[in-house]
Amino acid sequence: MPTENIVHSPAACKQSIAAVRDTLYVLSGKWKLPIIVALSTGPTRFKDLQRTLEEITPKILSKELKELELNEFVTRTVYATSPVSVEYELTKYSQSLQKIIGEMRDWGLQHRKRMMSKK
Amino acid sequence: MPTENIVHSPAACKQSIAAVRDTLYVLSGKWKLPIIVALSTGPTRFKDLQRTLEEITPKILSKELKELELNEFVTRTVYATSPVSVEYELTKYSQSLQKIIGEMRDWGLQHRKRMMSKK
DNA sequence: GTTACTGGTATCCTTTAGTATACTGGTATC
DNA sequence: GATACCAGTATACTAAAGGATACCAGTAAC
Numbered sequence: 001m002p003t004e005n006i007v008h009s010p011a012a013c014k015q016s017i018a019a020v021r022d023t024l025y026v027l028s029g030k031w032k033l034p035i036i037v038a039l040s041t042g043p044t045r046f047k048d049l050q051r052t053l054e055e056i057t058p059k060i061l062s063k064e065l066k067e068l069e070l071n072e073f074v075t076r077t078v079y080a081t082s083p084v085s086v087e088y089e090l091t092k093y094s095q096s097l098q099k100i101i102g103e104m105r106d107w108g109l110q111h112r113k114r115m116m117s118k119k
Numbered sequence: 120m121p122t123e124n125i126v127h128s129p130a131a132c133k134q135s136i137a138a139v140r141d142t143l144y145v146l147s148g149k150w151k152l153p154i155i156v157a158l159s160t161g162p163t164r165f166k167d168l169q170r171t172l173e174e175i176t177p178k179i180l181s182k183e184l185k186e187l188e189l190n191e192f193v194t195r196t197v198y199a200t201s202p203v204s205v206e207y208e209l210t211k212y213s214q215s216l217q218k219i220i221g222e223m224r225d226w227g228l229q230h231r232k233r234m235m236s237k238k
Numbered sequence: 239g240t241t242a243c244t245g246g247t248a249t250c251c252t253t254t255a256g257t258a259t260a261c262t263g264g265t266a267t268c
Numbered sequence: 269g270a271t272a273c274c275a276g277t278a279t280a281c282t283a284a285a286g287g288a289t290a291c292c293a294g295t296a297a298c
Contacts, residue, residue, distance in 0.1 A: 029254090030140075033139050034139055047276095100219065150286095166243080
């Protein structure tokens with residue numbers, strides 16, 4: 001669980017803001033976390049990822065995968081089949097994001113229920 | 120703690136993706152979470168928020184605060200001092216985001232250390 | 239009476255995100 | 269021999285996010 005939720009001093013507050021901003025910077029955009037969730041079922045090919053994510057275009061998927069590779073969340077492996085097949089797979093380091101993702105999924109489910117019951 | 124990290128079936132995977140995307144949609148952008156962290160020290164005035172966040176322009180801060188109000192994370196109170204003062208305050212519902220924020224802060228701190236030790 | 243603070247708004251601009259559509263080369267399928 | 273699949277890339281475009289700068293009215297301090 002997170003170390004502390006309540007920020008006590010202005011300095012601690014600024015440090016928390018900086019840390020959250022660092023995380024947001026790495027995970028920026030609409031697709032990085034959904035891609036990581038999609039890959040959590042195991043190694044997945046480009047076209048299959050596109051199908052799972054439904055609305056993503058190949059250009060964006062390609063761009064996001066490259067950024068995820070740079071940040072060491074994902075590895076890309078080319079197999080010498082014919083035609084070649086390419087698999088994307090989560091790294092060990094990506095596991096460190098699982099708590100964030102779990103909390104975000106739970107919050108999203110809860111939020112949807114809340115919205116439904118309101119309207 | 121999050122309910123389950125590993126996605127077992129394709130259907131559960133799609134549901135997780137949708138839930139994470141819902142959360143990302145509500146928290147979209149560079150500033151919403153940092154603003155919530157900044158407000159966690161208690162009711163804060165517009166100008167003080169701007170000072171805490173340092174690089175944010177009043178236009179963006181104003182826009183983000185309106186969106187946070189719409190999503191019921193923040194309330195805006197005007198006091199009839201002269202000149203008027205305005206305070207922004209976290210709602211009870213915003214507490215539901217604390218786990219996400221805590222995890223993101225912890226991850227950000229960890230990530231920064233990791234980057235430092237690499238280079 | 240000039241300067242500074244507050245809580246913003248207005249205008250203009252740049253950057254990034256995202257969409258749409260078409261295309262490629264090699265292979266396998268019908 | 270036409271069609272379809274794979275893993276993208278190329279090009280052109282639109283929309284959204286965000287930043288820079290200036291400004292406002294009311295008040296208080298000097």
